Amino acid sequence: MTLTTIGFDADDTLWHNERFFRLTQARFHDLLADHAPADHLEERLLAAERRNVGHYGFGVKGFTLSMIETAIEVSEAQVPASVIAEIMAAGREMLAHPIELLPHARATVEALSGQYRLVLVTKGDLLDQERKLAQSGLGELFDAIEIVSDKRAETYQTVFARHGTGATEGLMVGNSLKSDVLPMIEAGGWGVYVPHGLTWALEHADPPLGHPRFAELPDLSGLEALVTSIGRARKSE
Structure with a gap:
């Protein structure tokens, strides 16, 4: 042996790696500040990630989809398309971030x-x-x-x-x-x-x-x- x-x-x-997720999550909090406080958003996002990891897997793409889902939920489907676009842009930035x-x-x-x-x-x-x-x-x-x-x-x-x-x-x-x-x-x-x-x-x-x-x-x-x-x-x- x-x-x-x-x-x-x-x-x-x-x-x-994780610090880029944290930075993007802080940006997500700012985008949804009119719909929910940061601690509530964090709980809802984590719940979405837990639900979705079996469907989307681990990584930036699943995280981005979970942010979009959470934004729709906390805004009762009233989130502006411009906010969804910014969430998607944040995900693309994560996928291009230097190592x-x-x-x-x-x-x-x-x-x-x-x-x-x-x-x-x-x-x-x-x-x-x-x-x-x-x-x-x-x-x-x-x-x-x-x-x-x-x-x-x-x-x-x-x-x-x-x-x-x-x-x-x-x-x-x-x-x-x-x-x-x-x-x-x-x-x-x-x-x-x-x-x-x-x-x-x-x-x-x-x-x-x-x-x-x-x-x-x-x-x-x-x-x-x-x-x-x-x-x-x-x-x-």
Whole structure:
């Protein structure tokens, strides 16, 4: 038993993402200020996102459609067409926003590339995720790219069997306990949590404190040392 394959989440693990959603949501609040207070809008929008994620998937397009749906609901179908147009424009701006890598992302991926099989495992809109990966300049460092509709234990079992030696010999690192850590541990692998600071409400979960295959790092700079220590510990078992 050894550690052969490392999976990386993309959004808010390798590059900024959630903060653009927050900025757009603040703009949405301003556009609908005459129809509902900000806290009520936030609740209604989150409810719409929860309803719609199974239909539209994760990412900017589903978020934009949920904003439009919420605008129609809170205005009792009286929202002006100009406001709908501005919401759509905000969504297009998000889809064109330049990528900004998080600290230590490039150095960490470069350090681990060649030592382990590296797999990018990200969920969201296919075209948008491909665009962000291309702009990041990190694509050639990965042995495989998986853009998935959701992240469950079965997802990681399939991905790590396809591109590695199975989930039990794999590690997944990401900023979401719900999507990156808990299902990977359920699949039999390591889950490494790297908090981002801004996390979508639907990604919140409790950490599996005390689990032997759970680790938390303040940022990506400590990942290489952690991976090395896991490898040594497993060789000594």
